[in-house]
Amino acid sequence: MSDKLKDIINKQGQQQENDGLNHSDDVVQLVGFVIGEEEYAVPILAIQEIIHPFSWTRVPQVPKYVVGVFNMRGAVIPLIDLRLKFGLPALKQGDETRFIVMRHGDDIAGFIIDRLTMAIRIKKTNIGPAPDTTNGDDTMIEGVGKQEDRIITILKVDKLLARDF
Amino acid sequence: MDEFQEILQDFLIESFELVEKLDEDLVELESNPEDLELLNGIFRVAHTVKGASSFLNFDVLTHLTHHMEDVLNKARHGELIITPDIMDVILESIDLMKALLNTIRDTSADGGIDVSECVVKLDKISGGDGKIDTPVSQAATPVEEVAPAAEETSEEDIDYDNMSPDDLEAEIERLLQERQSEDKAKREAKIAAGEEVVSLEPDEVPKEEVKPEPTPEPVVTTPVPVTPTPAPATTTAPKTDAKAAAPAKKAATVEQTIRVDVKRLDHLMNLIGELVLAKNRLIKINDDVEERYEGEEFLEELTQVVSIVSLVTTDLQIAVMKTRMLPIGKVFNKFPRMIRDLTRELNKKMELQISGEDTELDKSIVEEVGDPLVHIIRNSCDHGIEIPEVRVAAGKDETGTIKLKAYNEGNQIVIQIDDDGKGLDAEMLKAKSVEKGLITLSEADSMSDKEAFGLIFKPGFSTAATVTNVSGRGVGMDVVKTNIEKVNGMIDIESEVGVGTTMKLKIPLTLAIIQALLVGVQEEHYAIPLASVLETVRISKDEIYTVEGRSVMRLREDILSLVHIGDIFEVERILDSSEHVYVVVLGLGTSKLGLIVDSLVGQEEIVIKSLGDYLKGIEGIAGATIRGDGGVTLIVDVVALMDIARNVKSTVMTDNPSTAQITLEKSKASDYCVMIVDDSKTDRTIMRKALEPLGLTLVEAADGQEALNILKQGDNNFDAMLVDIEMPRMDGYTLATEIKKYNRYKNLPLIAVTSRTGKSDRMRGVESGMVEYITKPYSADYLASVVQRNVNFKSEFL
Numbered sequence: 001m002s003d004k005l006k007d008i009i010n011k012q013g014q015q016q017e018n019d020g021l022n023h024s025d026d027v028v029q030l031v032g033f034v035i036g037e038e039e040y041a042v043p044i045l046a047i048q049e050i051i052h053p054f055s056w057t058r059v060p061q062v063p064k065y066v067v068g069v070f071n072m073r074g075a076v077i078p079l080i081d082l083r084l085k086f087g088l089p090a091l092k093q094g095d096e097t098r099f100i101v102m103r104h105g106d107d108i109a110g111f112i113i114d115r116l117t118m119a120i121r122i123k124k125t126n127i128g129p130a131p132d133t134t135n136g137d138d139t140m141i142e143g144v145g146k147q148e149d150r151i152i153t154i155l156k157v158d159k160l161l162a163r164d165f
Numbered sequence: 166m167d168e169f170q171e172i173l174q175d176f177l178i179e180s181f182e183l184v185e186k187l188d189e190d191l192v193e194l195e196s197n198p199e200d201l202e203l204l205n206g207i208f209r210v211a212h213t214v215k216g217a218s219s220f221l222n223f224d225v226l227t228h229l230t231h232h233m234e235d236v237l238n239k240a241r242h243g244e245l246i247i248t249p250d251i252m253d254v255i256l257e258s259i260d261l262m263k264a265l266l267n268t269i270r271d272t273s274a275d276g277g278i279d280v281s282e283c284v285v286k287l288d289k290i291s292g293g294d295g296k297i298d299t300p301v302s303q304a305a306t307p308v309e310e311v312a313p314a315a316e317e318t319s320e321e322d323i324d325y326d327n328m329s330p331d332d333l334e335a336e337i338e339r340l341l342q343e344r345q346s347e348d349k350a351k352r353e354a355k356i357a358a359g360e361e362v363v364s365l366e367p368d369e370v371p372k373e374e375v376k377p378e379p380t381p382e383p384v385v386t387t388p389v390p391v392t393p394t395p396a397p398a399t400t401t402a403p404k405t406d407a408k409a410a411a412p413a414k415k416a417a418t419v420e421q422t423i424r425v426d427v428k429r430l431d432h433l434m435n436l437i438g439e440l441v442l443a444k445n446r447l448i449k450i451n452d453d454v455e456e457r458y459e460g461e462e463f464l465e466e467l468t469q470v471v472s473i474v475s476l477v478t479t480d481l482q483i484a485v486m487k488t489r490m491l492p493i494g495k496v497f498n499k500f501p502r503m504i505r506d507l508t509r510e511l512n513k514k515m516e517l518q519i520s521g522e523d524t525e526l527d528k529s530i531v532e533e534v535g536d537p538l539v540h541i542i543r544n545s546c547d548h549g550i551e552i553p554e555v556r557v558a559a560g561k562d563e564t565g566t567i568k569l570k571a572y573n574e575g576n577q578i579v580i581q582i583d584d585d586g587k588g589l590d591a592e593m594l595k596a597k598s599v600e601k602g603l604i605t606l607s608e609a610d611s612m613s614d615k616e617a618f619g620l621i622f623k624p625g626f627s628t629a630a631t632v633t634n635v636s637g638r639g640v641g642m643d644v645v646k647t648n649i650e651k652v653n654g655m656i657d658i659e660s661e662v663g664v665g666t667t668m669k670l671k672i673p674l675t676l677a678i679i680q681a682l683l684v685g686v687q688e689e690h691y692a693i694p695l696a697s698v699l700e701t702v703r704i705s706k707d708e709i710y711t712v713e714g715r716s717v718m719r720l721r722e723d724i725l726s727l728v729h730i731g732d733i734f735e736v737e738r739i740l741d742s743s744e745h746v747y748v749v750v751l752g753l754g755t756s757k758l759g760l761i762v763d764s765l766v767g768q769e770e771i772v773i774k775s776l777g778d779y780l781k782g783i784e785g786i787a788g789a790t791i792r793g794d795g796g797v798t799l800i801v802d803v804v805a806l807m808d809i810a811r812n813v814k815s816t817v818m819t820d821n822p823s824t825a826q827i828t829l830e831k832s833k834a835s836d837y838c839v840m841i842v843d844d845s846k847t848d849r850t851i852m853r854k855a856l857e858p859l860g861l862t863l864v865e866a867a868d869g870q871e872a873l874n875i876l877k878q879g880d881n882n883f884d885a886m887l888v889d890i891e892m893p894r895m896d897g898y899t900l901a902t903e904i905k906k907y908n909r910y911k912n913l914p915l916i917a918v919t920s921r922t923g924k925s926d927r928m929r930g931v932e933s934g935m936v937e938y939i940t941k942p943y944s945a946d947y948l949a950s951v952v953q954r955n956v957n958f959k960s961e962f963l
Contacts, residue, residue, distance in 0.1 A: 057797040060783065060785070061785070076797055
């Protein structure tokens with residue numbers, strides 16, 4: 001975990017130097033991760049921590065994607081598998097699997113992701129709106145970030161944390 | 166403004182506390198109108214509220230309490246005998262006072278309530294203008310004294326706000342002198358009256374009653390400590406004695422208390438909760454360490470520290486729990502008044518006996534039990550106790566008795582309500598329920614008396630022919646059940662027709678930290694609040710019968726319906742269940758249910774944690790707790806579970822054979838899948854080389870544990886396993902035993918490949934479920950043929 005963090009911080013530092021984006025006002029900091037084939041990102045401030053997977057307890061009578069609850073330093077936190085939530089088939093957890101614990105207000109939950117990519121600094125001007133095909137206010141997509149060679153889907157943390165069953 | 170708010174808050178808290186006590190006192194006063202101690206107490210309340218409200222400019226409240234005070238003042242001076250009619254007015258005024266206080270609490274102003282009518286009534290009583298029926302001999306004497314008495318009080322009020330302490334004392338002394346001379350006159354009048362008319366106690370008694378009365382008066386009227394001043398004012402020796410005794414007694418009963426915000430206590434309770442979890446963990450770690458480093462010296466020290474920490478934590482937990490405890494008397498206080506009102510309303514004669522009001526309960530629970538008790542007692546009054554004529558005809562005392570009693574029983578508080586009324590008639594209850602469509606005829610037939618008594622808690626059930634003010638709507642007892650179940654309580658009813666009914670509410674002491682029974686099903690654990698567990702029994706599967714599609718068992722003379730915990734919580738059946746199961750008998754309210762579990766793990770103190778907003782409201786789950794090993798265990802919501810159980814079809818008995826045979830049609834050689842378990846890389850390679858020509862899919866595992874994990878993941882459907890016996894972490898025998906536990910792999914051929922050739926080794930192999938025993942060294946052909954035989958390898962693939 002600490003290695004990973006260091007890694008992220010280092011990368012972030014490099015990126016900062018490279019891009020020279022010091023005007024934090026029009027820059028958004030995101031953490032990127034991969035689920036299936038796609039790269040997604042959430043605002044770094046919404047992330048409470050990123051941890052290695054460990055055991056959890058199954059909870060009955062919930063949708064498949066809510067895999068259970070786990071203990072994070074004394075707090076009982078729901079765990080959501082984003083692969084299942086996004087309609088992808090389940091995959092065995094590997095070395096790169098992580099739990100991202102996100103918080104929005106009082107809502108908190110852990111999400112299983114396939115792997116982390118990096119911390120991303122992106123100019124607000126490079127973020128486009130969610131494509132029209134996603135339906136209205138219900139969309140989980142905050143916007144689409146464009147970087148040199150790739151497109152990152154930025155997710156709405158409050159929607160991720162909203163109970164929808 | 167803030168200061169005003171603060172004062173207002175204090176005023177409200179104090180007033181509500183006083184008023185709560187008041188009801189009880191007043192009712193007692195009615196049956197014992199001469200009790201000066203009581204009268205003084207009641208007067209003090211009116212006076213305190215009046216003083217404070219005038220200071221806070223609540224004119225309506227002041228107006229009302231002022232008139233109450235007048236009446237009470239007279240009563241305690243013996244100028245007025247409290248008759249039931251006067252009592253009604255006083256009670257009415259107190260209700261108004263409560264209403265006003267509520268209004269003030271909500272709006273910070275005392276408008277909106279009309280007190281004039283009541284004030285007029287009070288005035289009439291204190292004015293003694295003939296409309297109110299008081300004994301003649303007494304009514305005559307006080308008439309002249311009414312005016313000075315009223316003046317006195319008003320005088321005090323005007324004066325002491327502006328007085329210097331010296332003036333004040335002088336004034337008090339003057340008033341005392343005045344009062345004393347009045348008292349003397351009054352006493353004489355009273356003695357005369359008492360002997361002639363009421364024929365009360367001998368004359369010493371009234372004397373004593375009058376004596377202490379000046380003392381409390383200055384204590385209340387002046388906030389400055391002037392209690393000693395009355396002493397010099399006394400003239401006769403016996404008076405001094407009484408006075409000296411009175412304040413001393415008062416000082417002794419004053420408790421040292423501070424008011425603490427409930428939030429702070431809650432926070433403290435949460436912290437203790439965390440500590441308890443940490444303690445549980447520490448104990449677990451200690452156990453592990455003990456196992457691993459048995460006999461080491463540092464162990465003893467560690468064990469000592471752990472036990473001290475655990476001891477102190479438990480004590481701390483109890484101590485904090487105690488700070489949240491309130492005497493149940495807080496709730497009981499309102500009942501004498503209620504019984505009194507009901508007596509008059511229902512034209513019955515009833516008496517309430519309260520005991521154990523000092524028994525303490527957690528604050529949150531005390532708040533929850535108030536309503537249920539109201540309903541139960543109303544029910545007893547209305548349906549239980551018969552009208553006097555019937556009682557006399559039945560040879561009972563004309564006056565019905567309701568006993569309200571609280572006591573500790575183990576980890577629970579029992580609140581018991583007895584009445585000596587007509588009792589519950591099980592047959593009648595059943596008939597009524599069938600009539601109202603709450604149960605079916607066949608259900609009614611199979612019902613025991615106890616279960617029939619439980620019917621009164623069904624929503625919509627009522628035996629009353631007509632809806633009265635008191636009962637008949639069929640909601641009350643339903644509320645009882647819901648509220649008691651909310652605090653994990655149980656209700657027990659015993660009743661005998663014509664003799665009476667006893668209702669016992671069994672309530673856990675606290676809600677946040679509970680004792681739980683941990684049970685296991687398959688690989689999962691659940692915690693069941695111990696308060697709801699009546700007993701656990703181990704039965705063989707033969708003892709489970711099926712009646713109308715539900716599982717039941719015979720528990721002594723009762724029939725207990727059963728439900729498997731796995732059916733409720735959708736637990737996947739991967740492990741093969743054994744011949745025996747455990748049944749946890751759950752009791753809640755009056756209903757019982759047997760919960761079938763695979764194993765009993767033990768009893769543990771657990772801290773209830775919420776599952777949070779995201780997962781709240783899952784049926785059957787009350788929350789979660791964190792165990793000693795850091796894992797999360799879900800807590801069973803027994804109330805909900807009983808509901809769910811009614812609609813769950815049992816699958817316990819049907820061990821699904823289809824899951825055991827997932828033999829898919831093999832279309833090519835690589836559809837056959839064989840696992841090789843051996844800790845030696847060389848051995849694995851030898852086996853692989855021997856089997857590769859067949860074209861099978863081969864999976865390797867380095868030890869038993871790894872093999873088991875691969876099996877659990879279920880990525881491949883294995884047709885056979887080659888197992889080495891001697892391996893680190895988990896040996897071949899253990900692996901075989903573990904594998905046989907899984908339904909799915911019960912019939913998986915296990916082939917031992919080992920250099921152990923002893924007969925006992927072979928025996929063990931067979932015992933643990935191995936089908937073949939190959940000894941190293943072996944020829945590649947032999948191994949291949951054994952595997953082919955065991956996987957039913959089709960010859961066309963060769």
